Amino acid sequence: MSALTVPVRAAEEATPRPVPWRRMAWVTWRQHRFALGGVAALLGAVAVYVWILGRQLHHAYATAIACHPASSIACGDLISRFNGIDNFLTNGYVLQAVPALIGAFVGAPVLARELETGTFRYAWTQGFGRWRWTLAKLVLLAVVVAAAAGALSVLFSWYYQPYFAAGNQPRFLNEVSPFASGLFPLRGVAFAAWALVAFAVGGLAGMLIRRVVPAIVATLAAYTGLALAAGMFLRHHYLTALVTRKPNVPASAWITSQWWTKGGNFAFTGLPPMNLLQRFCPSLPARAGKFKPLPGTLAQCLSQHGYTRWTSYQPASRFWLFQFIEGGWLLALSLLLIATTVWLVHRRTA
Amino acid sequence: MNVVEASGLGKRYGGTWALRECSLAIPTGRVAALVGPNGAGKSTLLNLAVGLAAPSAGGITVLGGRAPGSLAALGSIAFVAQDTPLYKNLSAADMLHLTRNLNWRFDQASAEARLAELGIPLKRKAGSLSGGQQAQLALTLALGRRPRLLVLDEPVAMLDPVARHDFMATVLTAAVDDGVSVLLSSHVLVELERVADYLILLSRGRVQVAGDVDEILASHRVLTGPAAEADRYAERPVVHVRRGEVQAHLLVRATADDRIPPGWETHPVGLEELALAYLREPGAAALPGPGRSRDAEPSEATA
Numbered sequence: 001m002s003a004l005t006v007p008v009r010a011a012e013e014a015t016p017r018p019v020p021w022r023r024m025a026w027v028t029w030r031q032h033r034f035a036l037g038g039v040a041a042l043l044g045a046v047a048v049y050v051w052i053l054g055r056q057l058h059h060a061y062a063t064a065i066a067c068h069p070a071s072s073i074a075c076g077d078l079i080s081r082f083n084g085i086d087n088f089l090t091n092g093y094v095l096q097a098v099p100a101l102i103g104a105f106v107g108a109p110v111l112a113r114e115l116e117t118g119t120f121r122y123a124w125t126q127g128f129g130r131w132r133w134t135l136a137k138l139v140l141l142a143v144v145v146a147a148a149a150g151a152l153s154v155l156f157s158w159y160y161q162p163y164f165a166a167g168n169q170p171r172f173l174n175e176v177s178p179f180a181s182g183l184f185p186l187r188g189v190a191f192a193a194w195a196l197v198a199f200a201v202g203g204l205a206g207m208l209i210r211r212v213v214p215a216i217v218a219t220l221a222a223y224t225g226l227a228l229a230a231g232m233f234l235r236h237h238y239l240t241a242l243v244t245r246k247p248n249v250p251a252s253a254w255i256t257s258q259w260w261t262k263g264g265n266f267a268f269t270g271l272p273p274m275n276l277l278q279r280f281c282p283s284l285p286a287r288a289g290k291f292k293p294l295p296g297t298l299a300q301c302l303s304q305h306g307y308t309r310w311t312s313y314q315p316a317s318r319f320w321l322f323q324f325i326e327g328g329w330l331l332a333l334s335l336l337l338i339a340t341t342v343w344l345v346h347r348r349t350a
Numbered sequence: 351m352n353v354v355e356a357s358g359l360g361k362r363y364g365g366t367w368a369l370r371e372c373s374l375a376i377p378t379g380r381v382a383a384l385v386g387p388n389g390a391g392k393s394t395l396l397n398l399a400v401g402l403a404a405p406s407a408g409g410i411t412v413l414g415g416r417a418p419g420s421l422a423a424l425g426s427i428a429f430v431a432q433d434t435p436l437y438k439n440l441s442a443a444d445m446l447h448l449t450r451n452l453n454w455r456f457d458q459a460s461a462e463a464r465l466a467e468l469g470i471p472l473k474r475k476a477g478s479l480s481g482g483q484q485a486q487l488a489l490t491l492a493l494g495r496r497p498r499l500l501v502l503d504e505p506v507a508m509l510d511p512v513a514r515h516d517f518m519a520t521v522l523t524a525a526v527d528d529g530v531s532v533l534l535s536s537h538v539l540v541e542l543e544r545v546a547d548y549l550i551l552l553s554r555g556r557v558q559v560a561g562d563v564d565e566i567l568a569s570h571r572v573l574t575g576p577a578a579e580a581d582r583y584a585e586r587p588v589v590h591v592r593r594g595e596v597q598a599h600l601l602v603r604a605t606a607d608d609r610i611p612p613g614w615e616t617h618p619v620g621l622e623e624l625a626l627a628y629l630r631e632p633g634a635a636a637l638p639g640p641g642r643s644r645d646a647e648p649s650e651a652t653a
Contacts, residue, residue, distance in 0.1 A: 018421055023451040030444060031437065117438075121431035122488075125400050126452035127495065129421045133452070347404070 019128045024136035032141060035106045039145065043152050046098060053087055054159040060085060061162035061173070070171055082162070083174045089159060092182030098152070099195040100223040102145050107202020108215035110137055111341070115210040124345075131346035138203050138338050142196055149195030156186040164316075169251050178319045179254030181231045188323035193330035198223045200337035207341050230326070238325045241312040247299045252316035261308050272302065280305045351378050351414040353499045353531040354399050358408030361394050368394040369555045372408070376533060376548060378498075381525050383542050384535040385625050386552035392535035393432060395552065396503045399533065400429040413499060425454060428492035432503040434485045438477025442470055442487055449491045461494035464520075482513030489517065493524050500524065502534040506541070514538070518545050543621040551625060553632040563621060566636065570624055573600040575614035589634045590627035601627040603636060 029036075060082040067075035088094045111134070114120040124130035160176070160183055162168075168175035176183065185194055202219040209215040236256045249255060260267040268276075281301035299309050314322070352375045359372040369391035376382045384392050397403040398410050401419020416423040436445060442465060450456035465472060468490075470483050479487060485505060492500055502521070506514040518541050524530045536542065542549075549566055551559035559566060570589070580591055580598035587603040601619060610616050619627075628634055 017454070019452065019454055027448060027451050030440070030448065118431065118433065118435040119437055120435075121402060121429065122435050122437075122491075123452075124402060125424060125427070125429040125431075126449065127421070127425045127454055128452040129424055130401075130419070 018132065021132075021136055023128070024133070024140065028137050028140045032106070032110070032137075035109065036141075036144065039102055039106055039148060042098070042101065043148055046095070047152055047155055050089065050155050050159050053089060054155070057082075057085055057159065057162060061165075064173060065171070079172055083172075092160075092180070092186050095156070095186055096182070096194075096227060099149060099191065099198040100220055100227075102149065102195050103198020103200075103202040103223055104216040104219040106141060106145055107199035108206045108219045109212050110141065110203050110206055111345070112206030112210055112212045112215040115206070116212055131342050134345040135338075135342045138200075138341060142199050142334065142338065145199045146192045146196040150189070150192035153187055153191035156191065157188070160187065164252065166252075175251040177252050177254045178316055179235070179314055179322065181235075184235070184322070185227070185231075185326075188320065189327035190323055190330075193327040193334075194227070196334045197226070197330045197337070200334040200341075201226070204337045204341045204344075207344050235322070235326065236314065238322050239314065239318060241314055243310060243312045245308055245310055247303070247309065249311050249313055250316065254314040254316075256312050256314065258309060258311050260302065261310065262306050267307060272298070352376055353378050353380075354382075354410070354412055354533060355415075356395075356398075356408065356410040359395075359398065359405055359410050360407030361391075361398060361403060362406040367406075367555050369398070369552075370407070372555075372557050374550065374557060374560055376531075376550070378531050379529060380548040381522070381532040381546050382534070382548035382550060383546035384533065384550045384552060385537070385539065385542065385629075386535075386558075387537060387629060390552040391555040392537075392552055393503055394555075396429075396501055396533070396535055400427060400501055402429075426498040427501060428495045428497035428499075429501045430485075430488045430492050430503065430505055433508065434488035434505070436476040436484060436488060439475060441473050441475055442479070443472040445476055445487060445491060446472075446494070449494060453495050455496050457494050457496055461490050464490045464493070468516075480513075481508050482510065482517070485509055485513065485517055486520070489520055493520075493530075496528070497530060499531045499533065502532070504535055504537070506536065506538055514541065521545065539622045539625055542625070546621070549621070549625070551628050553629060556635075558628050558632070558634065559636045561636070567619060567621065567624065569603055569605060569636070570619045571602055571604045571606065571608070571616045572619050572623070573602055573604075573610060573614050573616050574598070575600075575611070579611070579613070589636075590631050592627075 060078070064075070064078040064082045067078050069075065070079075111120075114123055120130075123133055126133070128136075163174060163176040163183075164178055165175075178184065178187070185191060198219065201222050202215065205218045205222065206212070206215040209218055236254070241256050257269065259269045260272065281298065303309070354374060354376040356372050356374045359374075360370040361368050362370075372391075372395065384395060386392050394403065398405055399412055399418055401417070401423065410418060412418050412423050413426055437448070440448065446456075446458060446461055446465075450458060462472070465487070468483070468486050470479065470487060476484060476487060485508070489502075489505070500521070505521075506517055509517060521532055521534070522545055525532050534546075547563050549559060549561065549563050550557060574597055577593050577596055577598040580593060580600065589601040589603065592599040592601075601624065604616075606616075606618070628636075
């Protein structure tokens with residue numbers, strides 16, 4: 001830089017060189033430290049709480065596993081204590097709000113605040129150049145946000161570990177599929193990718209809406225829609241499901257659908273109709289209008305009468321493949337959103 | 351070289367033209383004043399010049415052919431926008447640091463010296479400074495970049511007379527001592543005479559008058575004579591007629607050597623008076639260069 005101060009001004013004018021990218025590090029930190037501090041505080045609080053609850057969970061699991069003989073009453077108590085743990089982390093849905101909050105409160109104001117307060121007229125007429133300013137800011141903040149979310153998801157993975165351990169089922173310990181819709185986005189690379197996409201959505205919403213509060217609301221709405229769509233319509237199509245007629249599908253597998261056939265012909269999907277059950281399996285206990293048959297017994301009863309149950313499922317071994325597929329398309333979407341935002345800034349007409 | 355050159359420049363927002371058919375060539379080394387009523391298109395023209403807006407028609411270049419908003423242009427143009435936007439929660443020192451990081455050149459020492467001179471504490475948040483101090487801080491940031499062209503959008507509109515005077519003094523010093531070309535817009539006509547040596551009058555999105563202040567003033571005279579005879583002067587290019595009970599004042603395009611009718615007096619016109627007369631006659635125009643000047647039909651205004 002010292003070589004380019006006032007005395008060689010003429011040479012510099014002839015070949016204007018862009019201001020170095022690294023200068024934006026200080027600029028971004030100085031302007032967004034409160035937002036980043038807020039993210040750190042939020043993630044820190046969540047992390048501490050997850051750690052405290054996680055210690056209890058792991059302790060309950062360890063004592064239940066270590067108990068011998070497993071069939072004793074004392075062990076049964078320990079097992080039901082582990083199975084009875086039910087806090088806000090159990091189904092994982094509450095934690096889906098974390099990426100949404102990051103996206104809304106870090107992503108949306110980046111451009112919306114500049115546009116709302118008029119400071120874009122300062123920022124976008126500096127020598128750095130406005131599309132470079134936008135790109136540098138968005139990329140820097142995106143990396144920070146994704147890294148912070150990634151660190152937190154390591155903690156989530158640790159917390160849920162006991163639920164995924166092999167051999168839970170024979171001991172009557174709760175076992176959960178790693179594809180469970182509340183848990184899948186919290187682990188692996190998915191959580192960081194969701195935080196990234198929420199941030200990118202926030203950046204674009206800020207550019208389009210130009211006001212902070214409406215941009216935050218729009219970001220939350222868009223994120224919720226995207227997360228629901230991914231969980232309900234997209235995820236089980238990442239890879240073609242396996243189909244089996246074996247009665248025992250492991251509890252770790254993600255069962256996407258079940259149907260029955262008789263004599264090679266399709267019979268029904270899901271639970272059997274009432275009249276069919278009463279005809280063939282009247283001894284199965286029925287609860288007020290809704291059947292909650294024990295796994296296995298229903299299948300046994302119906303198969304005695306010539307029915308075959310087919311199950312399409314995603315095996316737990318595909319977890320990482322699914323993680324990378326989800327992480328991949330979210331990363332691609334984030335890059336597209338950031339590129340769109342930068343392009344809009346570049347061609348924006350005031 | 352021209353600091354701003356526009357040809358057929360137009361900008362449309364939705365269905366309305368904020369600026370149209372604007373052709374200009376502002377020479378380098380001038381303090382150019384862009385004058386016009388609110389909504390005349392001043393901010394639009396300045397936004398086009400600094401690249402915050404893109405033209406809907408025609409073209410504009412800055413600093414001898416550079417595209418507005420390109421890195422080559424941004425490196426040498428400093429812009430102080432209307433209401434001097436600053437990051438309210440950043441201190442003056444942080445604003446200096448920010449501006450230094452966002453530009454190749456930044457004269458930290460002179461910027462700090464200027465703030466000390468103005469009595470603006472470096473640790474004060476920009477948002478807690480007075481309007482005059484905020485304007486001075488924004489100007490200090492702009493001048494610290496050592497620009498070749500300084501663009502100011504309504505810099506003094508919100509300032510009290512003392513702050514306004516101080517602000518313009520700083521601008522003039524930069525123009526005279528450092529050779530910075532200045533383009534500023536204003537609807538405040540006082541002070542302009544002292545500061546501007548190039549004038550652009552905008553009205554309803556069109557350029558009315560553009561040229562060197564001395565040349566413009568030299569080519570206009572005020573004629574004062576009997577009100578009853580005012581119409582007889584109509585063959586002359588009259589810009590504006592101000593008619594009183596007894597006497598009429600005519601602003602005409604004429605030089606000091608032109609003959610005047612008997613019974614009439616002639617005297618030179620001031621910049622403020624001339625600007626006012628043109629602003630009252632949006633149809634009148636006086637543009638430099640052959641084939642570009644045209645004289646509109648004068649209309650009357652009763653004094």
